[in-house]
Amino acid sequence: QVQLQESGPGLVKPAETLSLTCTVSGGLMFGYYWSWIRQPPGKGLEWIGYIYYNGSTNYNPALGGRVTISVDTSRNQFSLRLSSVTAGDTAVYYCARDNFQFYSDSSGYMRFFYYMHVWGKGTTVSVSS
Amino acid sequence: QPVLTQSPSVSAAPGQKVTISCSGTSSNVGNNYVSWYQHLPGTAPKLLIYDNYRRPSGIPDRFSGSKSGTSATLAITGLQTGDEADYYCGTWDTSLKAGVFGGGTKLTVL
Numbered sequence: 001q002v003q004l005q006e007s008g009p010g011l012v013k014p015a016e017t018l019s020l021t022c023t024v025s026g027g028l029m030f031g032y033y034w035s036w037i038r039q040p041p042g043k044g045l046e047w048i049g050y051i052y053y054n055g056s057t058n059y060n061p062a063l064g065g066r067v068t069i070s071v072d073t074s075r076n077q078f079s080l081r082l083s084s085v086t087a088g089d090t091a092v093y094y095c096a097r098d099n100f101q102f103y104s105d106s107s108g109y110m111r112f113f114y115y116m117h118v119w120g121k122g123t124t125v126s127v128s129s
Numbered sequence: 130q131p132v133l134t135q136s137p138s139v140s141a142a143p144g145q146k147v148t149i150s151c152s153g154t155s156s157n158v159g160n161n162y163v164s165w166y167q168h169l170p171g172t173a174p175k176l177l178i179y180d181n182y183r184r185p186s187g188i189p190d191r192f193s194g195s196k197s198g199t200s201a202t203l204a205i206t207g208l209q210t211g212d213e214a215d216y217y218c219g220t221w222d223t224s225l226k227a228g229v230f231g232g233g234t235k236l237t238v239l
Contacts, residue, residue, distance in 0.1 A: 035228070044131055045166075045174070045217050047228035060227050094173065100221075112221035113180055114228055115164035119173040 004120035022095030133231035151218030
């Protein structure tokens with residue numbers, strides 16, 4: 001059974017770069033999408049972005065180009081880097097294994113299946129000087 | 130602001146049924162498939178429903194999902210105190226090219 005574990009510094013200074021790693025155990029990364037999601041204190045879930053096992057990525061445009069997600073399948077890990085952090089980036093950060101599929105219906109409209117099937121337990125990151 | 134709209138809270142007595150709604154637009158809920166997650170504080174969120182109504186193995190049939198137009202609904206029957214949690218809907222937004230969630234609904238079992 002696949003398990004995910006987040007790791008990284010719990011405290012980051014403003015304007016610096018937040019770096020987290022997700023280690024995947026009990027399964028391979030091949031063929032799957034892998035994502036990062038966060039939950040600021042007192043708020044709901046926010047999707048950060050995903051990476052496919054082959055390295056292709058998609059990021060939340062609301063994060064203004066500050067996000068980089070990378071993958072190392074040989075180590076069964078993927079990583080998040082969030083640059084120029086502010087107090088607003090304080091959150092619990094989760095990694096997840098996704099299911100992402102799409103098809104074109106009879107009208108030619110793209111329809112998407114997207115959900116997070118397996119989640120890590122999360123790691124708290126605070127941004128403070 | 131969350132892209133999908135959920136009521137902040139809902140409550141019901143043990144044994145009763147509760148429904149949690151999730152409202153969106155044609156760019157997300159209306160034309161894509163919805164998932165639901167249960168989140169207890171301090172734990173990993175758990176997938177309850179995917180593809181609008183499918184349940185992962187191990188999720189009891191007390192949990193069910195449906196969708197109509199740009200709204201989706203999670204129903205929980207036979208409420209138990211252990212169901213007290215935050216519930217989130219999620220889907221893909223075709224215009225944003227991003228995953229999106231609702232703001233979450235806090236379920237209280239009185």
